Amino acid sequence: MDVSHILDHLNDQQREAVTSEKKHLMVLAGAGSGKTRVLVHKIAWEVEALRRNPASIMAVTFTNKAALEMRSRIEELLETPIMDGWVGTFHGLAHRMLKRFHKEAGLSNSFTILDSDDQLRIIKRISKELGFDESLWPSRQSQWQINAWKDEGFRSDSVDDKGDYFKETINKVYKEYEKACLRDNLVDFGELLLRSYEVIKENSLVKDFFHSRFKSILVDEFQDTNTIQYNWLLEIASAETSITAVGDDDQSIYGWRGAKVENVESFTKTFEDTEIVRLEQNYRSTNIILGAANALIENNVDRLGKNLWTDKLEGEPIILYQAYNEQDEARFVADILKDWMNKGEMYSDAAVLYRSNAQSRALEEALLRSSIPYRIYGGQRFYERMEIKNAIAYLKIIFNNSDNPAFERSISNPTRGVGEKTLAKIRSTANKYNISYIKASAKLIDEGSIGGRGGTGLKSYLEFIARCKEFIEENPLSDLMEEIIKTSGLSAFHGKEPGEKGKTRVENLEELISATTNFEQSVREEKTYKEIAEDYLDMISLDSGDRQASEHDDAAQLMTLHSAKGLEFKLVLITGLEETLFPHGRSMENPAQLQEERRLCYVGITRAMEKLYITYAESRRLHGSDTFNPPSRFIKEIPKALINEIRPRAQTHIPYNRKDFKETKLEFEDEIGISLGQRVLHKSFGEGVVLNYEGSGDSARVQINFDQAGTKWLVLSYANLEKL
DNA sequence: ACCTTCTTTCTTTTT
DNA sequence: GAAAGAAGGT
Numbered sequence: 249m250d251v252s253h254i255l256d257h258l259n260d261q262q263r264e265a266v267t268s269e270k271k272h273l274m275v276l277a278g279a280g281s282g283k284t285r286v287l288v289h290k291i292a293w294e295v296e297a298l299r300r301n302p303a304s305i306m307a308v309t310f311t312n313k314a315a316l317e318m319r320s321r322i323e324e325l326l327e328t329p330i331m332d333g334w335v336g337t338f339h340g341l342a343h344r345m346l347k348r349f350h351k352e353a354g355l356s357n358s359f360t361i362l363d364s365d366d367q368l369r370i371i372k373r374i375s376k377e378l379g380f381d382e383s384l385w386p387s388r389q390s391q392w393q394i395n396a397w398k399d400e401g402f403r404s405d406s407v408d409d410k411g412d413y414f415k416e417t418i419n420k421v422y423k424e425y426e427k428a429c430l431r432d433n434l435v436d437f438g439e440l441l442l443r444s445y446e447v448i449k450e451n452s453l454v455k456d457f458f459h460s461r462f463k464s465i466l467v468d469e470f471q472d473t474n475t476i477q478y479n480w481l482l483e484i485a486s487a488e489t490s491i492t493a494v495g496d497d498d499q500s501i502y503g504w505r506g507a508k509v510e511n512v513e514s515f516t517k518t519f520e521d522t523e524i525v526r527l528e529q530n531y532r533s534t535n536i537i538l539g540a541a542n543a544l545i546e547n548n549v550d551r552l553g554k555n556l557w558t559d560k561l562e563g564e565p566i567i568l569y570q571a572y573n574e575q576d577e578a579r580f581v582a583d584i585l586k587d588w589m590n591k592g593e594m595y596s597d598a599a600v601l602y603r604s605n606a607q608s609r610a611l612e613e614a615l616l617r618s619s620i621p622y623r624i625y626g627g628q629r630f631y632e633r634m635e636i637k638n639a640i641a642y643l644k645i646i647f648n649n650s651d652n653p654a655f656e657r658s659i660s661n662p663t664r665g666v667g668e669k670t671l672a673k674i675r676s677t678a679n680k681y682n683i684s685y686i687k688a689s690a691k692l693i694d695e696g697s698i699g700g701r702g703g704t705g706l707k708s709y710l711e712f713i714a715r716c717k718e719f720i721e722e723n724p725l726s727d728l729m730e731e732i733i734k735t736s737g738l739s740a741f742h743g744k745e746p747g748e749k750g751k752t753r754v755e756n757l758e759e760l761i762s763a764t765t766n767f768e769q770s771v772r773e774e775k776t777y778k779e780i781a782e783d784y785l786d787m788i789s790l791d792s793g794d795r796q797a798s799e800h801d802d803a804a805q806l807m808t809l810h811s812a813k814g815l816e817f818k819l820v821l822i823t824g825l826e827e828t829l830f831p832h833g834r835s836m837e838n839p840a841q842l843q844e845e846r847r848l849c850y851v852g853i854t855r856a857m858e859k860l861y862i863t864y865a866e867s868r869r870l871h872g873s874d875t876f877n878p879p880s881r882f883i884k885e886i887p888k889a890l891i892n893e894i895r896p897r898a899q900t901h902i903p904y905n906r907k908d909f910k911e912t913k914l915e916f917e918d919e920i921g922i923s924l925g926q927r928v929l930h931k932s933f934g935e936g937v938v939l940n941y942e943g944s945g946d947s948a949r950v951q952i953n954f955d956q957a958g959t960k961w962l963v964l965s966y967a968n969l970e971k972l
Numbered sequence: 973a974c975c976t977t978c979t980t981t982c983t984t985t986t987t
Numbered sequence: 988g989a990a991a992g993a994a995g996g997t
Contacts, residue, residue, distance in 0.1 A: 311986065339987045363987085382993080383980090437987045472986095505985065604983050626985095667973060701973090790987060810984045832983055848984080871982055872988040979993075 251297040254289055254325070258282075261527050266290045267297075270523035274470075274516050275494040278556045279541070279854035280532030280816065283494050287466055288321045290492055294464055295326060302326075304463040306334040306484070308341060310472055312791045314814070315340065318468070334462070338477050339437055340790055342444040346435070349454050353447045355433055358648045361789040362429070362436040365637070366653045367391060370434075374424045385417060393418045394425060398438030399474045399506040401445070431679075432652050438476070445480045459486035470495030470515070474506035478515075491519070497552045498545050501810060501848045503840070512552065530556045530854075532816050534563020537860050540886045541853040547885050548843045556854075564859055565892040568883065571865040573874075574607070574824075578614030581821050584861060585620050585804050588819055595621060598819040599805040601812050601852050603830040606870070607823065608806055615804065625807035630793030635742045635753040636760055640788065642732045646716045647782055650684040659709055662741030665701035666709070673698065686713070712736060725781040726765040733757045809852045820856035822849075825864040825880035849882045862891075928952060929970040 255263050262282055265275050266289045273290075277283030291307065294300045307322075309315045319335045334341055343361070350357050362370070371394070372387040393415075397407055404422040409415035429435070435443065448454050465485055467473070470493040473481070485491055493515055500509040516522050530538055538556050545551070571577035581600055588598055600611055605626050615622045630636060638661040644654035659666050678688035689706050692698045698706060712735070720728050733739050742753035767784050775783070805817065809830075824830055830849070835841035853860060864879045926938045936954035952969075 337987070343987095361987090440987080502985080504983085606982075663973065665973080792987080808984065829983095834983065844984095869988085974997085976996075977994085979991100981991085982989095 254292045254296060258289060259529055261525055262286050265525040266293050268523045270521050271490045272519045272522040273492040274522055274524045275527060276552060276554055277494055277496055277527040278530060278554055279499060280530045281527035282531060283527065287468060287494055288318060288325060291322050291466065292325045300463060302330055303332045304461060306462050306465045309337055309468045312337055314468060339440050342440040343790060345444045346440065349447060352451045352454050353443055359433040359435050360651045360653065362434045367436045370428055371421060371425055374428060375421055378420060378424065390418045390421045394422045395438050396506060398442050399476050401442060401476050401479060433650060441476045441480055445476060445483055448483045458484045462489055464490050466492040468494055471497050471500040471509050471512055472502050472507045473511050474508055478511045498847055499813065499851050501813065501844060501851060503844050526554055528554055528556055530558045532857050533558065533854060534560050534858060536563045536565060536890050537853060537856050540566055540890050541850055543887050544846065544882060544885045545850045548846055566860045566862060566890050568891050568893045569863040570895055571863055573865050573867045574610040574869060577823055577863050577865045578610040580863060581611060581823065582614040582618040582620055584821060586618060595802045595804040597817055599812060599817040599855065600821045600823060601807060601809050602823050603809060603832060605808060611806060621801055621803040622806050623803040625811050631788050632792050633756055635756055639733055639738055639757060639760055642736060644785060645686065646713060647785060649686050652685045655685040662737045664705035664709060666705045670698060670702040720777055720781060724777050725768055725784060726761055729761050729764045809848050812855050813851050816855055816857055818858045821861040822852045823863045825862055825883055826877040827880055828877045830880055846882065927972040929972055931968060
């Protein structure tokens with residue numbers, strides 16, 4: 249067969265990667281160097297040149313979106329649909345494995361996937377039952393720690409908590425949480441991976457299945473793998489399996505949620521027969537933009553090393569704008585976008601990036617004022633909305649009696665007189681007889697042990713669920729969905745919430761009905777109504793829907809730097825480059841975290857194809873008070889020659905806040921005797937400049953940027969500062 | 973069970 | 988300054 253078409257449009261490095269004959273392959277793919285291209289072509293190469301069965305290839309990604317894109321690009325290149333291919337996300341593939349081998353995994357065939365909301369609710373209950381004070385031991389924190397342990401591969405009995413009071417305490421919650429999950433057949437996201445890792449490791453039948461089937465595993469965004477994902481991959485691979493890992497250590501920005509860049513290095517060390525290919529030619533950005541990115545990232549140590557180059561034009565200089573405050577910054581952004589459009593460009597080719605979501609408000613207001621259409625990424629996703637989750641809970645309980653979280657959610661939304669007390673009764677009965685909550689409720693009703701409001705409500709609920717079960721035998725999913733939303737009283741319940749909120753909720757519920765209609769129409773095979781509904785539930789359990797609004801309008805894109813990864817835009821504006829904001833204050837002390845911030849900045853810069861703007865504000869209203877932060881250190885790390893700095897125009901543009909600034913400054917000076925910007929001397933930290941303050945009297949604290957020691961908050965009455 | 977008021981917190985986010 | 992969550996009152 250002629251396979252040249254696979255190699256035709258690749259550069260030397262890309263071709264080297266695709267045709268590499270070593271057993272394993274590590275592709276260090278710089279931003280915009282065509283990494284997905286290599287991944288897709290590598291698969292095509294294995295199928296067409298090496299004559300591998302497509303079913304023997306596994307391709308793993310992190311997001312559903314990436315998996316979908318990879319699949320369709322492979323199909324496009326091979327000109328044939330992949331029928332039984334294991335192309336998907338880590339969690340999706342682990343889920344598939346656990347469904348197939350549920351017996352071996354010690355799960356029932358209808359285990360429930362717990363999202364983080366449900367997980368938190370269960371942890372809260374356990375924490376309470378153990379008598380922990382929520383304010384001392386916040387459940388959120390316990391949840392975080394438990395998930396971190398799972399990501400590291402620890403079960404509660406293997407956690408090393410000896411002598412660590414904090415860990416010992418949370419591990420008590422973990423232990424109970426494990427029990428509860430086991431009893432109710434609940435599997436959280438971390439558990440999908442941990443459990444499937446354990447099964448394949450310990451069960452030879454499962455191991456044989458994977459080892460004999462998969463000859464090649466390809467992993468995207470390898471720098472984002474955490475410990476359990478890495479080990480999971482190593483378990484799935486047999487001694488004969490070749491692994492292709494594609495990643496970029498410079499774009500590792502998820503260390504805070506357990507991702508280990510070190511996996512890149514340990515992979516090449518563990519497997520001797522690994523070819524390392526660097527993709528360094530960038531097809532995206534101008535020379536100037538790339539120069540800035542390269543110079544910035546040079547400041548990180550521990551890099552694997554890589555220097556992007558391009559044969560594109562120099563391009564225009566990067567523009568740096570110093571704004572008075574966040575409003576001025578936003579206005580500037582709006583002006584630039586207007587200009588962009590007036591030059592005949594599309595808004596949708598422009599992105600405005602920021603470090604944290606809170607920054608979007610000022611930008612949105614300015615864009616709204618200038619009537620610039622924008623689309624904002626972030627915020628809640630469709631299947632995470634409360635009203636949607638409530639409706640879905642009904643669907644879940646109809647198809648799975650033992651889905652206790654779905655029972656709890658549906659029984660109390662809408663409220664029907666069944667409160668905490670009745671629920672406690674149901675829970676204890678269920679535990680006593682080892683039955684599901686819904687069976688326990690039926691039992692209690694039959695026994696007549698629940699009377700009054702609770703009894704009536706519970707009874708009609710059970711009848712409703714029973715009716716729905718019959719309904720789906722003869723009717724499509726979308727009709728059932730409509731029945732649930734209308735007849736259960738959910739629509740009315742959410743509709744009477746105050747203000748716009750209630751209206752949107754009802755609209756979303758309507759939207760859910762059409763979502764199910766769409767799903768039905770996309771099903772190709774002959775399936776019963778019931779099967780389609782079950783597929784739908786499976787689909788949404790690992791895909792929380794889109795987070796963006798209407799696709800079609802020509803709108804400027806607003807998003808955090810994190811969500812910009814993997815995207816590209818002709819015009820990029822990175823806003824809020826101020827110390828404490830970006831790099832974020834919480835990451836400034838720790839060198840590893842600071843490097844991650846720098847990589848985040850690198851990701852931001854490398855999103856730009858043609859034109860890059862960087863802005864920062866002298867003063868910014870944050871958490872209700874004005875802050876004055878110096879420009880980000882990242883700005884200084886970009887060579888001056890690549891930057892064109894522009895300052896605000898006429899003084900008349902000075903906004904009101906400027907006045908407030910002076911007033912607070914004066915007040916503060918009167919009271920405390922120190923003003924912002926004042927240089928001071930501290931006994932141990934040396935010289936520094938006052939950046940910010942809060943509080944008054946004895947509790948007043950000042951933030952000082954010391955020349956040597958960095959930025960610190962000090963209580964003024966103890967600091968003994970000397971004015972210089 | 974529901975509503976109101978107070979307190980607390982304020983990075984990033986996929987599955 | 989605002990949103991979310993807890994606590995307390997009806």
